[in-house]
Amino acid sequence: MDSETIPGSASSSASSMNNSSNNSNQRSSSLIQQYNWYYDKTELKRTPSILDGISYEKERMYRNEGARFILNAGLQMKLRYDTLATGVVYFHRFYMRHSFKVFPRYVTAACCLFLAGKAEETPKKCKDIIKIARTLMDDNQFSTFGEDPKEEVLTLERIVLQTIRFDLQVEHPYKYLVSYAKCFKGNKDKIQSMLQMAWTFTND
Structure with a gap:
C-alpha cells in the first residue's frame, strides 16, 4: 500500500x-x-475466482451469499438502503480484482458493510457488525473470521480500499425512482404501488 x-x-x-x-x-x-467499473460478458467469465478454478455458477452463488449477508445484517442494524447497496457494490467490485479462494466472502462482506457505513455517513462499530454476523452464521462460516474477527475485518478494510482505488462514491437509482414518481399524475395509491414495485426490482 x-x-x-x-x-x-x-x-x-x-x-x-x-x-x-x-x-x-x-x-x-x-x-x-x-x-x-463496467464489464462485458467476457470479463465476467474471466474473474480472478474463475481463473482460480471456481466455476461460474459457484462464483455467482458466493456473490449472492455475500450480498445477502450485507442486506440481512444491515437491515438488522436499521441501516438505510443506500448504505446496504453501497456495501454490495463494494463487495462485487472487490471480487473483480480478487479470488474467493483467497478472501473469505463473509469477512469481505462484513468489511464492505463497515466501510459503506462510513462512506454513507451511517457508521456502525466493527464489533457490532461482527456480533450480528455471529447470529447469522453457523460455526463453520464464522470460523473464517479467525481468532480475532475485529482485527480481521479492519485489516481487510485497507485491502478493500486499495482494491476499489478509494472510489467510495456510488450513485444509486433510488433518488431517480422517487423523482420520476413525483412526475406522474393520477391515483396516488397506484403510483405508490408502482414505485414500490420498481424499488423492489432495484433491490433485486
Missing part, C-alpha cells in the same frame, strides 16, 4: 507539477480507465 501513490495525495500532486502536460494527460486517461 505504501508503494502506491494515492490519487489526490500530496505526493501525487507534487509529481504532477514536475511532469509535462502530455504525461499529465496520460495519467488522467489512466485514472479514467482505472475507475471504469
Whole structure:
C-alpha cells in the first residue's frame, strides 16, 4: 500500500507539477480507465475466482451469499438502503480484482458493510457488525473470521480500499425512482404501488 501513490495525495500532486502536460494527460486517461467499473460478458467469465478454478455458477452463488449477508445484517442494524447497496457494490467490485479462494466472502462482506457505513455517513462499530454476523452464521462460516474477527475485518478494510482505488462514491437509482414518481399524475395509491414495485426490482 505504501508503494502506491494515492490519487489526490500530496505526493501525487507534487509529481504532477514536475511532469509535462502530455504525461499529465496520460495519467488522467489512466485514472479514467482505472475507475471504469463496467464489464462485458467476457470479463465476467474471466474473474480472478474463475481463473482460480471456481466455476461460474459457484462464483455467482458466493456473490449472492455475500450480498445477502450485507442486506440481512444491515437491515438488522436499521441501516438505510443506500448504505446496504453501497456495501454490495463494494463487495462485487472487490471480487473483480480478487479470488474467493483467497478472501473469505463473509469477512469481505462484513468489511464492505463497515466501510459503506462510513462512506454513507451511517457508521456502525466493527464489533457490532461482527456480533450480528455471529447470529447469522453457523460455526463453520464464522470460523473464517479467525481468532480475532475485529482485527480481521479492519485489516481487510485497507485491502478493500486499495482494491476499489478509494472510489467510495456510488450513485444509486433510488433518488431517480422517487423523482420520476413525483412526475406522474393520477391515483396516488397506484403510483405508490408502482414505485414500490420498481424499488423492489432495484433491490433485486
